[in-house]
Amino acid sequence: MSVAEQPADSGAAEETLARHERLRQVFHSGTFLTGFTIILFWVFCAIFGVFVVPYDPYADDLMNALMPPSAEHWFGTDQLGRDVFSRVIVGARDILTVAPLATLVSTLAGTALGLMMGYFRGVIDEVLSRIVDALLALPTVIVALLALVALGPSSITVVFVIGFTFAPIIARTVRASVLAERDLDYIFTAQLRREGALHIMFREILPNILPPVLVEATVRLGYAIFTVATLSFIGFGIQPPSPDWGLSISANYGLIGGGYWWTILFDGLAIASLVVAVNLVADGLQGGHDD
Amino acid sequence: MIGFLAKRLALSLVTLWLLSVITFAGAQVLPGNIGRAMLGPFADQRAVDVLNHEMGTDRPLLVQYGDWISSAAMGDMGDSYAYRAPVAPFLATALVNSAKLALVAFLLVVPLGILGGIVAALNLGRPIDRILTILGLSATIVPEFVSGIVLILIFGVWLQWLPISATWPNDAGFATQLYHLLLPSIPLVLILFGYIARMTRAGMIEALDADYTRTAILKGLPRRIVIWRHVLRNALLPTISVISTQTAYLIGGLVVIETLFHYQGIGGLVFTAASKKDFPMLQAGVLTIGAIFILASLTADLLYALLNPRIRIGGRA
Numbered sequence: 001m002s003v004a005e006q007p008a009d010s011g012a013a014e015e016t017l018a019r020h021e022r023l024r025q026v027f028h029s030g031t032f033l034t035g036f037t038i039i040l041f042w043v044f045c046a047i048f049g050v051f052v053v054p055y056d057p058y059a060d061d062l063m064n065a066l067m068p069p070s071a072e073h074w075f076g077t078d079q080l081g082r083d084v085f086s087r088v089i090v091g092a093r094d095i096l097t098v099a100p101l102a103t104l105v106s107t108l109a110g111t112a113l114g115l116m117m118g119y120f121r122g123v124i125d126e127v128l129s130r131i132v133d134a135l136l137a138l139p140t141v142i143v144a145l146l147a148l149v150a151l152g153p154s155s156i157t158v159v160f161v162i163g164f165t166f167a168p169i170i171a172r173t174v175r176a177s178v179l180a181e182r183d184l185d186y187i188f189t190a191q192l193r194r195e196g197a198l199h200i201m202f203r204e205i206l207p208n209i210l211p212p213v214l215v216e217a218t219v220r221l222g223y224a225i226f227t228v229a230t231l232s233f234i235g236f237g238i239q240p241p242s243p244d245w246g247l248s249i250s251a252n253y254g255l256i257g258g259g260y261w262w263t264i265l266f267d268g269l270a271i272a273s274l275v276v277a278v279n280l281v282a283d284g285l286q287g288g289h290d291d
Numbered sequence: 292m293i294g295f296l297a298k299r300l301a302l303s304l305v306t307l308w309l310l311s312v313i314t315f316a317g318a319q320v321l322p323g324n325i326g327r328a329m330l331g332p333f334a335d336q337r338a339v340d341v342l343n344h345e346m347g348t349d350r351p352l353l354v355q356y357g358d359w360i361s362s363a364a365m366g367d368m369g370d371s372y373a374y375r376a377p378v379a380p381f382l383a384t385a386l387v388n389s390a391k392l393a394l395v396a397f398l399l400v401v402p403l404g405i406l407g408g409i410v411a412a413l414n415l416g417r418p419i420d421r422i423l424t425i426l427g428l429s430a431t432i433v434p435e436f437v438s439g440i441v442l443i444l445i446f447g448v449w450l451q452w453l454p455i456s457a458t459w460p461n462d463a464g465f466a467t468q469l470y471h472l473l474l475p476s477i478p479l480v481l482i483l484f485g486y487i488a489r490m491t492r493a494g495m496i497e498a499l500d501a502d503y504t505r506t507a508i509l510k511g512l513p514r515r516i517v518i519w520r521h522v523l524r525n526a527l528l529p530t531i532s533v534i535s536t537q538t539a540y541l542i543g544g545l546v547v548i549e550t551l552f553h554y555q556g557i558g559g560l561v562f563t564a565a566s567k568k569d570f571p572m573l574q575a576g577v578l579t580i581g582a583i584f585i586l587a588s589l590t591a592d593l594l595y596a597l598l599n600p601r602i603r604i605g606g607r608a
Contacts, residue, residue, distance in 0.1 A: 133309075141544075145565045149568060264440050272438075279429060
């Protein structure tokens with residue numbers, strides 16, 4: 001609905017202006033921009049990294065194993081002689097595929113679940129709420145471990161396992177927003193028009209609760225990266241021979257006592273920079289911190 | 292109050308039961324044929340059948356579930372496939388070890404987090420507030436194994452101040468145990484600091500803004516007394532519930548930390564069981580962790596209700 005079509009409705013125009021002002025503030029906040037730039041950098045590495053790195057990230061070179069950082073190998077080489085710099089750059093690829101997909105799955109499933117819980121209330125809400133509580137009673141890593149052992153570890157399984165373990169958390173946020181909307185006049189009007197429940201949930205309510213859902217999804221993306229990295233580290237996530245960061249740390253941290261710090265430190269910093277960046281963006285979207 | 296208690300307790304039991312169903316489904320139904328999953332795709336079919344019969348996994352699922360849950364309620368968690376011995380003693384030792392690690396982390400993080408929140412709230416909007424908030428937020432989201440290896444590198448390998456393995460010699464006293472637990476507890480502290488500081492900060496801001504605080508200031512009470520008696524007391528209410536909900540995340544973090552630092556706790560136990568496809572051990576470990584969480588959130592709600600009369604009357608499902 002554009003402003004031009006409804007010149008009489010100055011409220012809508014003001015709202016649009018206010019929204020633009022909020023967006024402008026978000027894009028000008030330092031935290032948001034810092035986070036956004038770092039994410040862009042890693043997305044670039046994930047897509048084009050393979051073409052720009054100096055060495056093949058998969059190529060062994062046993063003659064040059066465990067070399068410290070030097071002019072030829074900026075970040076040194078790992079125990080198979082692979083160039084750590086190239087692996088760190090290309091390592092962004094798998095985690096930046098798996099984690100966003102998992103977030104997408106959880107957002108879709110969680111939104112549908114939360115809409116149902118909030119809209120129907122009553123028995124459906126009670127039953128679903130109890131199941132959600134039970135699921136939330138377990139740490140994500142534990143649920144994921146249980147499911148991954150049962151189904152066998154693979155990137156696809158990780159996407160769905162994280163997707164389904166995060167869905168209840170999104171569902172909770174959505175449910176709370178729906179409850180706040182549910183008794184407003186436009187819902188009542190839609191019901192009078194004899195719109196179906198599905199239409200009301202997805203066409204009437206959903207557009208109005210989208211902002212909190214998107215913020216929650218961004219926060220979840222941070223935790224999805226956290227969880228994918230953790231699962232890869234303990235061997236139940238992304239599988240070899242991927243140059244994935246968590247996987248590389250898991251393969252090399254046994255050497256930690258020998259002082260080969262470069263085989264793990266850069267991967268660790270990569271993970272830290274990515275999760276912190278996503279968190280900064282989420283913080284910026286929330287309009288700074290909660291005050 | 293009694294009604295609230297009873298309702299809350301009943302809900303916890305329902306959650307616990309659902310949890311047992313989810314755990315059972317995860318450990319017994321999802322893998323399909325348990326014997327096949329354990330012996331691998333190339334094992335002889337007869338061997339698989341024999342193993343399934345031995346473990347009782349060839350019986351109907353409902354019978355298996357009933358059997359498992361009724362023995363678990365009596366404290367018998369079944370036999371480990373990997374060790375061919377009852378699960379319960381392993382679980383007990385692991386729980387004690389994890390409790391030690393978690394205790395060290397909690398004793399460090401609770402005062403630090405509350406202090407951080409108070410400092411941030413008292414300097415609202417100033418750079419120190421912003422720095423504490425961003426640092427807390429960032430520390431919360433960096434995976435434990437990442438902060439763990441960086442800490443190991445700095446304090447274990449370069450400075451050599453702290454041991455890089457959490458396992459202490461057999462006859463180690465209290466001080467030695469603490470010495471070994473210090474490094475592993477720091478990643479957990481980093482994860483929890485942000486949550487506790489953020490809740491304390493939010494509670495403080497609200498309490499600082501409340502009418503009773505203004506009254507206290509207008510009465511001419513010294514600032515220190517206003518903060519101690521009026522602001523903090525109210526501000527810490529939400530913090531209490533955050534602290535107990537964080538137990539679950541703490542245990543999730545233990546899986547990684549205990550693996551990284553070679554420590555035999557509940558997280559390490561679940562991880563080892565998962566790697567060895569030791570389903571009874573896995574199932575028992577997961578159920579225990581869930582039960583601890585439910586107990587913790589029950590305690591949190593009760594404490595909250597006890598400290599805040601409004602909840603007692605209003606009721607909260």
